[in-house]
Amino acid sequence: MMEIVRTAAELRGWSRGERGKGLSVGLVPTMGALHAGHGSLIEAAVRACGRVAVSIFVNPTQFGPSEDFARYPRSFEADCRLAEAAAAQVVFAPSVEEMYPDLSGGGSGTFVDVGDLGGRLDGRSRPGHFRGVATVVAKLLIACEADRAFFGQKDGAQVAVIRRMVADLRMGTEIVVCPIVREADGLALSSRNVYLSAEERRQALVLSRAVREVERLVAGGERRAEELVAAGRAVMAEEPRVKVDYVEVVDWGKLQPVEVVGAGTLFAVAAWVGATRLIDNAVIG
Numbered sequence: 001m002m003e004i005v006r007t008a009a010e011l012r013g014w015s016r017g018e019r020g021k022g023l024s025v026g027l028v029p030t031m032g033a034l035h036a037g038h039g040s041l042i043e044a045a046v047r048a049c050g051r052v053a054v055s056i057f058v059n060p061t062q063f064g065p066s067e068d069f070a071r072y073p074r075s076f077e078a079d080c081r082l083a084e085a086a087a088a089q090v091v092f093a094p095s096v097e098e099m100y101p102d103l104s105g106g107g108s109g110t111f112v113d114v115g116d117l118g119g120r121l122d123g124r125s126r127p128g129h130f131r132g133v134a135t136v137v138a139k140l141l142i143a144c145e146a147d148r149a150f151f152g153q154k155d156g157a158q159v160a161v162i163r164r165m166v167a168d169l170r171m172g173t174e175i176v177v178c179p180i181v182r183e184a185d186g187l188a189l190s191s192r193n194v195y196l197s198a199e200e201r202r203q204a205l206v207l208s209r210a211v212r213e214v215e216r217l218v219a220g221g222e223r224r225a226e227e228l229v230a231a232g233r234a235v236m237a238e239e240p241r242v243k244v245d246y247v248e249v250v251d252w253g254k255l256q257p258v259e260v261v262g263a264g265t266l267f268a269v270a271a272w273v274g275a276t277r278l279i280d281n282a283v284i285g
Contacts, residue, residue, distance in 0.1 A: 002080070004080065005091070005092055005093075006098065008139075008143035011053060011090065014090055015053065018051045018089075025053065025148075026150060028041045028150045030054060031191065032074055033074065033079070033191035036181055040179075041178050044150055049148055054091050055091075055094075055144075057093065057094055057099060057140075061103075064127065067126070099139055111134075112134040117164055117254070117255060118130035121246060122245075125246075130158070134161055134165045137162055141171055141173050142171075146173055148174040149176065154180045156279075159252075182208065187204055187207075190278060192276050195275070196274065200273045203241060206236055210247065213232065214228050218284045224260060245270035245272065246269065249265060249266070250265070252266040252285075264285045265285030268280075269281065
């Protein structure tokens with residue numbers, strides 16, 4: 001039976017106990033509102049490690065003052081059912097006070113600054129977002145002492161930040177990136193999709209259409225980033241009510257624009273559909 005733990009000490013005790021038996025431990029960090037994409041991460045972790053913890057924590061430090069922290073979807077009981085069905089052994093569900101004891105007392109606490117990387121792609125329009133992401137992931141990795149941690153490719157810029165943090169801090173956990181899971185019509189699964197009205201749901205498909213068009217051009221031999229960005233923007237313009245944040249072709253490690261597609265190149269798009277910000281991407285290198 002799956003166990004629910006609430007403190008870092010409990011999670012660490014479980015992990016050390018499993019590793020003491022010679023078993024490998026995987027961690028799937030989430031903010032809850034789990035869907036089939038999260039399920040695929042848990043299943044990948046089970047296949048690779050056997051013993052798996054899923055964290056469910058809506059991290060306040062990665063939300064800006066005008067963002068959706070208060071209304072972010074929360075469905076803990078359903079999340080636990082999905083995690084258990086995917087064969088996770090533990091759900092780690094800490095309080096804000098457990099994760100940020102200094103903040104609850106009015107102090108500033110300790111944060112992980114990922115430098116210039118934190119100001120690129122999503123970090124440009126969400127100042128401080130990746131500082132919060134890096135900090136909470138560092139806390140989760142330290143608490144779990146996992147051999148591997150599993151993340152979805154959909155959050156491409158987040159993956160780059162976490163990889164850099166783990167490498168720079170010599171944390172030792174292997175970061176495993178799993179493919180984007182999509183609806184039948186191509187929309188990338190996201191916990192925020194529940195915000196979309198029926199019309200907005202239709203409009204949101206423009207992101208995956210832009211991704212598919214760029215993939216088609218690359219498959220046909222196009223390697224010039226300028227042309228790919230223009231093509232992606234042209235598709236996005238098909239839905240004038242969708243507000244584009246960025247359409248970029250970047251080096252996935254540095255999140256810097258490139259001129260020519262090569263190994264490790266990422267096409268990434270972000271946009272607001274109504275009041276909901278969505279992202280999508282494809283590895284095209």
